[in-house]
């Protein structure tokens with residue numbers, strides 16, 4: 048994406064928003080710091096999603112969005128975080144070049160991203176998507192998160208910065 052002021056091709060995205068059937072991005076030029084807006088269209092209109100029971104339906108961004116929003120309800124997420132999650136899932140689906148995908152693949156893609164974004168949202172989404180039937184399955188998921196957290200804190204021991212993931216894990220113990 049070329050800077051309209053200096054022609055530099057490297058920019059960083061400062062905000063990303065879904066508008067109509069496209070994505071509006073605010074970008075900042077890495078060379079002159081100028082900010083400009085781009086509109087990008089991701090066309091997943093032709094993609095079909097195969098559900099668990101074998102039925103096919105047209106990919107629907109709003110449906111995906113409402114599922115993720117439910118999981119993220121009242122979580123302290125940065126503005127635009129959910130849209131970014133959906134954008135990156137759509138980009139990944141788009142780049143597979145396939146005209147058909149499965150609801151379980153989309154579910155996995157959501158899980159991957161929520162795991163990094165917010166542990167509570169991750170567990171909420173997992174409990175619906177994986178259809179937890181008992182407390183042991185839930186415990187497995189929480190244990191996996193806790194293990195990931197342990198290796199993360201070893202890796203960043205020298206860092207004074209407190210991970211937001213640790214915060215959500217702490218609030219998990221408070222919530223239950």
Ligand SMILES: [Zn+2]
Nearest residue numbers: 050053076079
């Ligand atoms: Zn520039």
